[in-house]
Amino acid sequence: MGRGARGEAPGRLIGVSLGPGDADLITRRAWAQLQRSDALWSYPQRSLKTDSYALAIAQRAGLAVPADALQLIFPMTHDVEKLSRAWLRAAEAVLPVLRSGRDVLFLVEGDASTYATFGHLARTVQALDAEVALEIIPGVTSFHASCARLQLPFSEQDDTVAIVPAAYGVDMVERQLDDYDTLVLMKIKPLLDELLTLLSRRGLLEHSHFVERAGAPDERVLRGTELLQLQGTKVNYLSLLIVKNPQRLRGDRVKGCKKKTPLPDPLPNIPTT
Template identity: 55%
Template structure:
């Protein structure tokens, strides 16, 4: 008779975008719970941004912490093999019965590696329990640092990767009061030119590696033209000129009943 494997729990611990003081109490406790640490790297034995956040917190990195390689490539076959290998490593660690905590920069539910890793792990071993610890995202930290509210009262907010292209960004500027553009590095010059045409340079802000020792805030966006910025950068774009439609307030059913009564 085959003995059933008692897996540990897979935990995605959000660490915030760079400042260790933004690590939540729940994540802090899990990091010191005895769970096995795993952390992402782009190449084997390369520095991990997520691990660096914890190092700045003063916590000692366990000797048995394990790196998982997630290469920066568009090669579908290479990516599939890397994900399968990382998931298999994680399942093997969980099969010891010990919990595994995956270190996540920013928030684990927002444009993060953890969600996909958890899905692939569950495909290999459906009985594995998964916990996601929420945290501070890069754009909420950036807005606070820059002193720019993301949305007030009835304002609208959208968050998109810049890779969707200038056409989509141009359209969304008409649909949202605040637009967060993530990973702006490849199209930064094109975006700056678009904002210049739209008259939105003065109400936009560039933030790079927010919360880290290398944090940089640039309000003069035109000065960034031609510069190669860090991958971990974003733009907060406020569009105070946006035309809004009429809002429907209150209870719709009540309004419909009142309209019918006066008909």
């Protein structure tokens, strides 16, 4: 069913991760794919009136966008029916190319397996044609890039970490605060004021960090009480909060968790013979 007119196998659908915004974070493997002249570029776009963030990363890297590059519209909505129709339209747009035996590169900001549109497209394509092969090129995530920018360890020793879409609600976020050393809150835009109120009430503002459009030229970073500047404002969809739990960092007992073993002191200087 999926083979082309000459009987060749379908092309591969390749998720090309580009990192969160800094073109220097594109991996060599992703770069090699973007140099190909035989593959079709495709990229996600929220609407015809907005630019593609993923495509902009490739452009900042100095890459010329191929004339036949294909934009795929994925609207910002929680309406399951609208999303399903968008995924189907995107899959139907790339399938003829794949069935001709040509690979399709799908450009993704961040990492293609982490809160990315690529998974929805890949599942829909394979539901229509199971012979289409997939490949995912891993990339730097926004939270890892943010920790590097902040010079903040993401995790150490036996730290526990949770990565949570804030849309689950403030009550759930508060429960997570007691159970993890590091909490990464994604998609914070709709609940930002409520999250700031929570962090203030829990005395966690000084241990919190805000990063918007990590690695992009207009990146914004705020730390501690600087976050109060955000109250009543609108932030970009590509924003996150990284919260450290000071009780767990001190090794205090939290909800029956085993007390953490402190890091050893540095080794003394040992004379050599």
